[in-house]
Amino acid sequence: MKANLGIGLVLLLLAPVASAQVYKCKGASGETVYAQDPCGGGTEPMKLRSTRAASQTAGEAANRSAVYRTAEMNDAGIAERNCLQSEQSRIYGPLEARTQVVDRQVAELDRRLSSSNSNLAGATAEAGIRAQISSLQQSLSAERIAADSQMSSARERCSANRRDRESQVQDKYSTATPSTSY
Known part of the structure; x- marks a missing residue:
């Protein structure tokens, strides 16, 4: 319903400008x-009557400008x-x-850890396996911190682009003087 309303609004705003033929x-x-386009042989274009004047009032121009400004601001957010x-x-x-690869590696190391011997050699192997697990987890933690930092920078870039675009829209519509005729 909202899409049809939006399309109808755009068509309403552009109707006086468009001079295309319409076929029923x-x-x-x-x-x-x-x-x-014609639908079949012998199709005649409809005769359209415009009920709008060839010029618009200051209020209509302000409304049109507000609609365009709002649409462009929404585009900046999108x-x-x-x-x-x-x-x-x-x-x-x-x-x-x-993370998925590391999780599989840790699961395999845990499996090996559970099957280690309870003798001195087993204890040494167990310590090595625990060191490998710890190293993988620390590496992944460092990668996550780096990714979070990159994402923080990306958020700032995306936000700055939006602010710039909104500023351009503000400037465009604050200096624009609405036309009173087509």
Whole structure:
């Protein structure tokens, strides 16, 4: 419903500018369909009447400007979210894959640890296995800290891009003087 309302609003705003032909056709199930191209042989374009004047009032111009400004501000927010999602995939994707590999390695080392002998040789092997597990976990922890730092920088970049874009939109619409005719 919201998408249809948005499309209707855009069409309403652009209707006076557009001068395309519209054809009234019958769809496959007998429903009425409107198209820009003729639907079949002998199809005549519809005669459209415009109820809008060729010029717009200052209020209409201000409304149009507000709609465009809001849309561009929303686009800046969407661009920031897309930027963050992309950076998160780029930064944390490899880390998650590495975490899975390390988890499998630790599970294998734990399996070996549980089957070690209870003699001196077994104790020495056990200490070595525990050292390997600790080393893998420390390495993964360091990688996670580095990824968190990269993501923090990426958040700042994405946010700065949004602020710049919003500032450009503010400047564009604060200096724009709405036109009163088409």
